[in-house]
Amino acid sequence: MSTTLDVSRRAAAQAQPNIALIKYWGKRDLRLNLPVVGSLSITLDTLWTRTEVRFDDALSADTMTLNGKVDAKQLKRTSACLDLLRARAGVTTRAEVISENNFPTGAGLASSASGFAAMVMAGDAALGLRLTPAEQSVLARRCSGSAARSIFGGYVEWAHGQQADGEDSVATPLLEAAAWPLSVAVAITSTAEKAIGSTEGMNRTADTSPYQQAWIDSQDADLAEARAAIAARDFERLADISEHSCLKMHALALAAKPGLLYWNAATVAAMHCVRGLRAKGLPVFFTIDAGPQLKAVCLPSAAAAVAAALREVPGVLNVVETGLGGPARLIPVADLAAA
Template identity: 45%
Template sequence: MTADKYQARMRAHTNIALVKYWGKRNKNLFLPVTSSLSLTLDAFYTETEVLFDPSLKEDSFTLDGQVQTGQSLAKVSNFVDLFRRDFNMSLPVQITSRNHVPTAAGLASSASAFAALAAASNQALGLGLSPEEVSVYARQGSGSASRSLFGGFALWHKGQGDDSASSYAQQIDPADWDIAMLVVLVNPGPKKISSRQGMEHTMQSSPFYALWPEEVAKDLSAMEDAIKDRNIDQIGIIAEHNAMKMHATMIASNPSFTYWQAQSLLAMERVRQLRQAGYSAYFTMDAGPNVKVICPYSQVEAIRQALLDDFAEDHLVISRPGPAPYAV
């Protein structure tokens, strides 16, 4: 590769898992114990620009206007090394990124961040990799980032053994129909226990975890059928139960822990009440206190209005399904 400048700027959106990823079988390659399935959201995203330039002395990383050093810089530099190694180039890179999503709050900021960085690296270097191929790289920055390479509903295949290439994501449905998600920002601040710490502790100490892979396999099969049928009630029922099973594995850990807060429980109860009132509203939660409500887009504004009795207006964010990464 010639010593020219290579530059690109990409936007990638977050995704929220409806059938969860919780646990790695290979921590170095970010290979998951189970497959997972998500919905990409248009409301939250990351924009990242990369510049590979021979005039640079070393890698640099600026996030939300703040120059990053130490572990934060090393993490993205090591990630870009995956591209530099596989495509036989060694140019330093300047990375400039802005998160339009609260960081480390259980809203998949790492998914959009590494999806944007992977997509920008592919674009800047003119590699011509397919989204499925780019998802293999994105996965090694953040597992859920593999799913943010696709709009709508995405399936991340767990793959086979330690074969990295077999663990990739793909779109299974564009979600271009009457579905939405209402995000209840219970606490948009950083969580005390990272997803990686939570996963590892759960795998090591929860007696319930042994059942998790079997339950996910059942839920995935049922969820794919529900998506094909565009049956939002069935999608919601499966997603809500899957989320509660994941959180049950954490509660059963030793010592026990949970990401739930008092307002999380209130939001869950309000969603149940809305369902009793006739709305197609179901909740899911990731490794964080925030609650996401799955519902028809045609009902989402009425659901938001109902939740205003308990939650601030700026803590209720409506999102339609989001797109695959694109240049900005």
């Protein structure tokens, strides 16, 4: 089998970040990036990553450019992801990766999820692999756990799986975005990259948090409750279980040694704001990933009021309004240049 490509091959893809309503936190296998629990998410619409992958025999090494700057920090993970695609294709050709985010990177907004989902889809197309969405999801998971979910749109569940090889740890779509439209107001409270990344935080939590086993034991029931809420289009039920899962995840991390505190003062103020709005009858709830940004999920009829209230919270720098988005998709390479 050839170890190089005969010609330069390139493709570009766009993927949206997702936010977990039933949280993923913890790995059962670090090498394969297998989660210790299943998770359930919604894919966002107006936030995106666009990535071009160009394989070229003339390159002696992989390169990575993110938001117009060479990103040496991400190059190791990028090459590891490309290696998975190269192994599928039976080639060793190096690649140039150019990626753009239209939202803060590494700040708790799932930029790695959308980034690696876009990279896998673009790399698949550039190499002509013709992978199925499930196969793309498995490869994306190997690169960044939550990227498994960003291959799909709408409501998505990622199974923790049972097999040692991880082939059954794959994301599957539950419901298309248009089938139950929701709105999300993302309260940006910091644009800085978080001090402790998710992988490091998960490992510390697994090693030191006394709540780790309780987290694992309760996850299946939480997933079943969220699935039922989505199937019934029951917003209040989904709100209750989503906030519960969010606060459990952060309690788990807070109890690590030393404790992981991903929130800032504005995050907490925004939580109180959302709780206050809900007490007044607005259909809204919050969720927060491993970072300081709060996502307020609401029915579309409440979107304007929720966004306006969050903009008044001290310390909130910006509020990004979005609906639910579709799956990752190929785009013309020219779209990346225009980003």
